[in-house]
Amino acid sequence: MQLNVSQREIALKVVFYGPPLSGKTTNLQALHHLLNGQSCGRLMTLDTADDRTLFFDVLPVFFKTSNGFKIKIKLYTVPGQIMHASTRRLVLEGADGIAFIADSQREEAKANNEFWLSLKENLRANKLDENIPIVIQFNKRDMPNVRSDEEIEEVRKKGKELVYGAVAIRGEGVLETVEGLLSQVWEYLDKKHHIEQMVKITREDFLRRVFEGASKPREGLLANP
Amino acid sequence: MTTSTGDNMFTLQPGGSVLSRKPKLADLIDQASFRDLLKSFSELYGIGVKVFDQGGQKLVDFRAQTTEYCGLMFAHYETKVRCTKLVGEVKSCELDSPSPEAKQCFSGLRYRVGPIYLEGDFLGRIVYGPFRPETLLRAPGELQGLAPDMKQQQANDLLVQIRPIAERAIDAVVLHCQKVVDTVIFSGYKALVASQMHIESITAAYSDLEERNRTLSQANDKLREMDRLKSNFIATVSHELRTPLTSVIGYSEMLLEGLAGPLQNEQKDYVATIMEKGESLLQLITSILDLSKIESGTFKLARNPVDISLVAKASLTDVLPQARKKNLNLVSHFPEGGQLFLLDEEKLHRSITNLLGNAVKFTPEGGTVELKVQHFDGSLPKESGKGFDPFVPENNKWLLISVRDTGIGIPDDKLQKVFEPFFQVDSSSTREYGGTGLGLAIVRNFVEAHGGAVWATSELQKGSVFSIAVPFSCAITK
Numbered sequence: 001m002q003l004n005v006s007q008r009e010i011a012l013k014v015v016f017y018g019p020p021l022s023g024k025t026t027n028l029q030a031l032h033h034l035l036n037g038q039s040c041g042r043l044m045t046l047d048t049a050d051d052r053t054l055f056f057d058v059l060p061v062f063f064k065t066s067n068g069f070k071i072k073i074k075l076y077t078v079p080g081q082i083m084h085a086s087t088r089r090l091v092l093e094g095a096d097g098i099a100f101i102a103d104s105q106r107e108e109a110k111a112n113n114e115f116w117l118s119l120k121e122n123l124r125a126n127k128l129d130e131n132i133p134i135v136i137q138f139n140k141r142d143m144p145n146v147r148s149d150e151e152i153e154e155v156r157k158k159g160k161e162l163v164y165g166a167v168a169i170r171g172e173g174v175l176e177t178v179e180g181l182l183s184q185v186w187e188y189l190d191k192k193h194h195i196e197q198m199v200k201i202t203r204e205d206f207l208r209r210v211f212e213g214a215s216k217p218r219e220g221l222l223a224n225p
Numbered sequence: 226m227t228t229s230t231g232d233n234m235f236t237l238q239p240g241g242s243v244l245s246r247k248p249k250l251a252d253l254i255d256q257a258s259f260r261d262l263l264k265s266f267s268e269l270y271g272i273g274v275k276v277f278d279q280g281g282q283k284l285v286d287f288r289a290q291t292t293e294y295c296g297l298m299f300a301h302y303e304t305k306v307r308c309t310k311l312v313g314e315v316k317s318c319e320l321d322s323p324s325p326e327a328k329q330c331f332s333g334l335r336y337r338v339g340p341i342y343l344e345g346d347f348l349g350r351i352v353y354g355p356f357r358p359e360t361l362l363r364a365p366g367e368l369q370g371l372a373p374d375m376k377q378q379q380a381n382d383l384l385v386q387i388r389p390i391a392e393r394a395i396d397a398v399v400l401h402c403q404k405v406v407d408t409v410i411f412s413g414y415k416a417l418v419a420s421q422m423h424i425e426s427i428t429a430a431y432s433d434l435e436e437r438n439r440t441l442s443q444a445n446d447k448l449r450e451m452d453r454l455k456s457n458f459i460a461t462v463s464h465e466l467r468t469p470l471t472s473v474i475g476y477s478e479m480l481l482e483g484l485a486g487p488l489q490n491e492q493k494d495y496v497a498t499i500m501e502k503g504e505s506l507l508q509l510i511t512s513i514l515d516l517s518k519i520e521s522g523t524f525k526l527a528r529n530p531v532d533i534s535l536v537a538k539a540s541l542t543d544v545l546p547q548a549r550k551k552n553l554n555l556v557s558h559f560p561e562g563g564q565l566f567l568l569d570e571e572k573l574h575r576s577i578t579n580l581l582g583n584a585v586k587f588t589p590e591g592g593t594v595e596l597k598v599q600h601f602d603g604s605l606p607k608e609s610g611k612g613f614d615p616f617v618p619e620n621n622k623w624l625l626i627s628v629r630d631t632g633i634g635i636p637d638d639k640l641q642k643v644f645e646p647f648f649q650v651d652s653s654s655t656r657e658y659g660g661t662g663l664g665l666a667i668v669r670n671f672v673e674a675h676g677g678a679v680w681a682t683s684e685l686q687k688g689s690v691f692s693i694a695v696p697f698s699c700a701i702t703k
């Protein structure tokens with residue numbers, strides 16, 4: 001979190017982390033389509049010719065509270081390709097919350113696991129609090145040969161992280177994932193830095209402002225018009 | 226969390242990532258091209274354009290048509306004061322909404338002020354105008370009250386020279402320009418972030434690699450230390466083995482010489498075998514001891530003035546009995562004049578003896594073994610691994626000792642390996658010719674310790690040449 005008292009600004013950082021091609025960028029694109037254009041800035045993608053993330057994607061979401069405090073949330077994705085390990089660590093720096101985008105396909109279980117471990121390692125390397133909010137999204141629920149709903153229910157029950165299913169290309173589960181995460185981030189930052197007192201809005205208001213006017217997921221959400 | 230109280234978040238962490246910095250307008254545009262863009266815009270629509278950054282610094286200033294009319298306002302005290310005040314207001318008013326704001330001047334002209342935002346952060350403003358609205362047909366009457374000596378007619382004349390613009394048209398034009406600038410700014414930001422991230426990523430990858438290198442080199446040091454300890458251990462053990470073994474050999478010799486009473490023939494044979502095997506075991510242990518001394522780094526050269534020809538002759542004497550036994554032809558060549566070199570005599574002696582011993586061993590009955598010692602000036606064959614030094618001529622002068630045999634030869638792919646410890650050209654050669662496989666490894670170490678090189682060339686069934694080169698710089702100049 002970056003706080004600028006004299007300018008009455010607060011900036012939160014959320015990072016979408018996960019194995020190669022799990023749909024991190026797609027999540028951000030969907031979010032960009034679904035969120036209200038008033039509070040959501042341009043989506044910046046820094047990728048290669050074949051649509052692989054090179055450095056990161058970033059989507060800024062911002063609004064002003066009624067007493068004039070500017071709240072900005074920057075949502076980043078990391079590049080999933082193995083060779084970009086150092087960039088992933090760079091992008092993670094100073095994160096306030098993490099959405100771990102896992103690929104539901106069975107053959108991706110190992111990649112999910114490796115990236116989960118690398119996330120933990122990077123958090124340590126960046127000296128981030130180990131209690132930083134993390135939610136897990138099982139993306140690509142529409143694909144054949146994915147982990148079953150029962151298996152995901154297991155994860156939800158056993159782990160301490162919130163778990164969401166999603167079909168990011170249609171926008172399904174994307175808002176839920178982000179809402180779940182932001183809710184935890186707000187609570188976490190309030191516990192740590194008492195931001196509610198500083199900014200003078202409640203968590204409910206915060207979430208309402210971010211998501212007001214958001215549209216519904218739909219087939220062909222990301223298809224070019 | 227980073228907290229800052231100044232007016233810029235990133236002044237507090239100048240070294241921080243581009244991701245945590247807020248850029249300034251000037252960082253995001255190429256000023257000259259940005260000016261060109263707005264100039265063509267200003268000329269196309271005939272309105273003035275000014276751009277100010279967040280701190281009020283003017284980056285662009287184009288005027289149009291209104292200069293003379295505004296000049297008239299500036300020529301009278303009260304209107305000048307008002308004009309200055311309005312310009313200040315236009316330059317610094319709060320701009321809360323992203324849509325452009327209209328400002329009315331007492332002269333009847335108007336302004337539009339459009340903010341420049343990036344990710345919701347205010348970066349600066351574009352001031353459009355002043356322009357003459359279509360509805361303004363003559364200078365406002367209140368000017369008379371502000372500046373009584375201003376001539377109404379002159380004001381009107383100057384005003385009508387300005388091309389009027391409809392409000393709807395100006396709104397569309399301003400909106401368009403705002404969008405163009407927004408795109409330019411975003412592209413600039415993207416380029417800035419991409420290039421900065423490039424640098425940051427490479428720097429991060431570099432420090433990752435450095436870190437990894439450090440761990441590897443620590444592991445390497447540890448291994449090396451363990452290797453040294455191992456060699457030390459072997460050196461100690463070999464030494465401890467040698468002492469009792471010399472007794473075994475010594476007592477066998479005494480038995481054989483009949484010092485403990487006469488032996489029967491069969492007994493003599495047995496004791497002779499004990500002695501012979503003991504000798505070769507002793508040789509093996511000595512070699513291992515040498516090698517482990519080399520590996521543990523505890524061996525040192527004892528350099529003294531040496532006449533290499535004398536050393537080589539001594540080596541020839543060493544192998545003479547075996548050569549005679551096989552009826553070999555021993556040939557030797559030595560250089561003129563007894564040039565002295567600073568060398569470790571004992572180690573050189575053993576090295577040459579070793580090469581000669583091998584040559585004798587692998588040359589069949591009636592063959593020839595040739596020893597040649599010479600001063601050599603030029604580039605050594607590439608097998609030596611010593612490149613030619615084009616810049617320091619002295620580095621190309623060598624003392625060269627070569628041993629040629631007419632033996633079975635060594636296949637090309639084995640020529641390098643013969644100098645590795647325990648290597649045998651093929652396992653049958655050990656059985657046929659004996660030996661530990663350590664001799665050449667020791668020779669190599671001895672020679673390299675002198676800064677020299679040792680190598681072999683060979684032709685199968687015809688024979689091999691083993692060469693030792695020692696830098697001529699070891700020569701003692703009188």
Ligand SMILES: Nc1nc2c(ncn2[C@@H]2O[C@H](COP(=O)(O)OP(=O)(O)OP(=O)(O)O)[C@@H](O)[C@H]2O)c(=O)[nH]1
Binds near residue numbers: 021169
């Ligand atoms: N069927 C299906 N495909 C998806 C879904 N989400 C993403 N994809 C596809 O998966 C591929 C990779 O998606 P990206 O969003 O680029 O993945 P990423 O995690 O950003 O990839 P990297 O940045 O290279 O690590 C694309 O072809 C997407 O269309 C989904 O929910 N269902």
Ligand SMILES: [Mg+2]
Binds near residue numbers: 024025053077078
């Ligand atoms: Mg991506």
